[in-house]
Amino acid sequence: DDAKPTNFLRGIIERDLLEGRYRGRTFGGSPGDGAHHAKGVADPARVRLRFPPEPNGYLHVGHAKSICLNFGLARDYGGVCHMRFDDTNPEKEEQEYVDAILDAVRWLGWSWDAHGTSHLYYASNYFDFMYRAAEYLIETGHAYVDEQTPEQMRANRGDFATPGTDSPYRNRPREESLARFREMRDGLHADGAMVLRAKIDMASPNINLRDPAIYRIKHATHHNTGDRWCIYPMYAYAHPIEDALENITHSICTLEFEDQRPFYDWVLERIVPILRAPQYEAGRKLVEAIEAQGLEAGKEFALHCHNLAHKLFGSEPEQRMLSMFRRWEHDREAVLKDLPAFFGLLRQHPEQFTPLLAHALEERRIEPYNLPHQYEFARLNLTYVITSKRKLKQLVDEGVVDGWDDPRMPTIVGLRRRGYTPEAIQLFCERIGVSKSDSWIDYGTLDIALRDDLEGKAARAMAVLDPVKLRLTNWAEVFGSEAHREPCAAPAHPHRPELGQRSFSLGPELWIEREDFAEVPPKGFFRLYPGNKVRLKYGYVIECTGCEKNAVGEVTAVLATVLPDTKSGTPGADAIKVKGVITWVAAHEALAAEVRLYDRLFTDPHPDAGGKDFKASLNPHSKRVIQAFIEPSLAQVEPDEKFQFERHGYFCTDRIDHTAGQPVFNRITGLKDSWAR
Template identity: 60%
Template sequence: MSEEKTTNAPASNFLRNIVERDLAQGTYVSRRWAGTPGDAAHHAAGEPDPAKIRTRFPPEPNGYLHIGHAKSICLNFGLARDYDGVCHMRFDDTNPEKEEQEYVDSITDAVQWLGFGWDKFGKSHLYYASNYFDFMYRAAEYLIESGHAYIDQQSAEEMRATRGTLTEPGKNSPWRDRPAEESLRLFREMRDDKHPDGAMLLRAKIDMASPNINLRDPAIYRIKHATHHNTGDKWCIYPMYTYAHPLEDALEGVTHSICTLEFEDQRPFYDWVLERLAEGGLLAHPLPKQYEFARLNLTYVVLSKRKLIDLVEDQYVSGWDDPRMPTLVGTRRRGYTPEGFRLFADRIGVSKADSWIEYTILEDCMRDTLNESAERRIAVLDPIKLVIDNYPEGQSEDCFAPNHPQKPELGKRVVPLSRELWIEREDFMEEPSKGYFRLFPGNKVRLRYGYVVECIGCEKDVDGNVTVVHCTYLPETKSGTPGADSIKVKGNIHWVSAPHAYTAEVRLYDRLFQEANPGAGDRNYLDDLNRDSVKIISAQLEAALKDAKPEERFQFERHGYFVADRKDSTEGKPVFNRTVTLRDAWQK
């Protein structure tokens, strides 16, 4: 999969400065890499690491990725790409209760769809944290033996009561000073399934008076009788995430461990764990370093997993891949492009300061990439019949439309014209308003790629609604002929031939929420749902669109960018989703 280096300078990204400083200072040049993750002895037997840096994207496989993850994917894989390094695709699957293969598959698919891969220097760098359980257990035994961890038998309530507050120090557990041999015996009993869930846990021994609550003897192993998707029933004890994460980074030789800001307070424990294990010779210097950046806050969406689950389970949307959802499977189905996401990541940059990004920036990135890549087609979304009274019945002729106005090399396609056409209902007014230049009795317009026509009237139903518009055409004015400019008109409308048209379902998607910050203040975020976020219509499309393949994208002239739905389209019968309008309709 192609991973071309960024050609335009990205927006502010302080992490690039850190990487460039480390490369200039040779911070990681002494590292060795044995070809697979492992401890200090394993890597010492390897060769000098061919990767100048190693980053990682470490999702927990317990849900679908969303737009915020796209930023992290582009960041981690992008840094590795741009600095001749490797980004590891790692599943942080240390929690046996919430993880499923379905999510593993969807995550790998999403990363590859965004244009990134994990094969580098002749190796695949797809890893599972659960494959390191043996080392994590061995490291925990070392921490016990060296006096840095102990088995605590307090209840969860007792532990909460002794943890302290932001202004008051915690209190030592009555089990804190038990002999290492006793803690080691109990820890092995935990491993050997001799105690029930919650009976005891392993805690690091750091400082119960630390102003950083995360250093007040955090838990590092707990009993949990649950089947793991990867290791089955081998284990009934599992490491806590904050303990497992630094070990995973170190075993994989990660240099720059990039997290969002909520992990900043955990960094001292990250460093503490690695330093203790390096002192025991289990890990080697230089050790990974953690850096934090501001997570993505995007207007008009919710990215909270709990809220997304509510939207799906309470059927406000049709599923995780609903095109209105901010999940990557949803945005992909909507027609958003990998190129647009990568451009978005570059434009918004990376910083340590929390800020809100306007959703229109993401939409503009999609417009910019689609304008470049999407071929043009004609679609009439609100059709009304136009009859050319002086055009021979049963006859048709070819008109020619460019597939892309900025790419003449893509050629032209045939657009058949006949006596009866479909036009947009808004392109006719019986009594025109000021400044209206389209069809009304006595006015002339050009049928785009075709002839100049003059409106001569209309038909109505019993309720007075216009059902058919009538016109005559000027045979000498066909586009592309010498007479095309013989008559000047101000209006130019699009159309499709009624006998040749393809009747298709088109879904006009809009933003799922009508407020920029759903649920802000005391509001229920569900009260901010946009009740008009999807409108399903039957449209008349040019015949060429009948052969559109799932995920094929087009600009429907005048209307916006559309994609053939990857789920509901069938051969010869595509369903189209509106990706984004041609212009931002949400600007106040």
């Protein structure tokens, strides 16, 4: 029943594959096989996608949707998905976030270390090319340096009802813009003094096309490029270039970017001549060959180039390439580690590889790539949840939660710590599908996926979360001694006998749930009240005889007698019919455990919709820590193990705080949906 539902993106990809739109030309084949290569050998058509987070925070469940979508489409259509950091904005980006993001994507089940499936890239490795493309735009009359103040620029942009006003700098000579742009690069101007803008149309009804900024001055240290740059490209300009340099076929993003698509295309169309310069094509083809077919194919191609060019590898990058191919034989790990930096170099400085690659490209008549195309899908909106890194960061910074991995957080690390499994999150993402219109997904959908995943996997156990003593007053009479212990057993999993049995024992004193006793039973109450019989799960039938109370009238112990010959699994056990079965843990062997009961973080199903103050609807009861008793079979469990506590729901030992000596469990979710209240 979990057959992959089709969606509009699958439709587009299938059409494109059918039309051979992304068919490449291979470098493969034996060297010297000239005729073969002159025509070009059709590659299997290949979709190329990417997941491009900005390393400015931890990933959340919304990103999981995008991750599963992009990596999943690549897997399903035999393509590739690049793990790419969109790290073009130095101020908010940090190595901590880079590491956390890689960890989260890996944990969700995707990888980029393996050959041919995915590779890791950093947009900041393309800064040289982006700069070069910007100069090219200036040279061809498509960009200018604007020296208006930010206030003037804002005022002159107009709004939805009013067209913008041209900047007085708009028609300055190209040489002047170029000189200014180089001064910007060389650090001669302060932040905000001027910007490079695309020259499009100040009257466009699409405000994104009113001469958008493409480069700005920012004297800031970048986590990857350090202080090498003091100008940085704007996202809307950088993104299409990143996609094109990586030969992305389908650039999938969320609906907010729909109005940016014309600019995405505008940029690429303008820079086609340099994107398609033979050496760039060849560089990208080489990278693709290595990505798709492993280093062997790249090596073959490089050696072919080498032969063609009738010369040794001369330039520094060429030598580096050669040494890489040599090391490949005996030190694959190290070579694989070097690849991203090498690819970055190749992508943005292919001229250093000429005439080698250009020559080879011509020889093989490799066709240029089609330009990438942007498609938009509806972002994930989950009820009771905030999916904005900025707002989540606020909760962390202000101490509202205990960190990015607080089990109440919708971050991947938070979900993981809470006990959600990668399989459950993947299942959830498959089930919600993708569409072109925004909607809200009920949080319960995620929990249903979790239960569907854990139902068959999680071992069962008994735990008493709100304990009150139960005393079996006729124990010695029935079993001969107060010290007698009656062994009991239960399956680790009701439908998986191969997981074996858990064993525990019954004694005269037990812990039971406080709510399982009522001195005066409400209507329809089948559990303990004076005169009523219930079964102790996996044990005996008992009959309640009363209770003990303290001075303020609280029940301190429930009293009952045990009925001989009624033990579960023994002949005649069913002779006495009861309507209630209760869970328990024997006092003599119960383990004390800290249990953290989590509830939704917000009381409003749409905490930040329509610009609402999301902190106004924080749920004051989102975390409750209790002391519980758990059955002895849980004495040695490792951190991050999942269980179903019978009747209570799914629980997980805390990844960070749990030890066998001091058990800590998190409630992942209950057994039934409680979200759609």
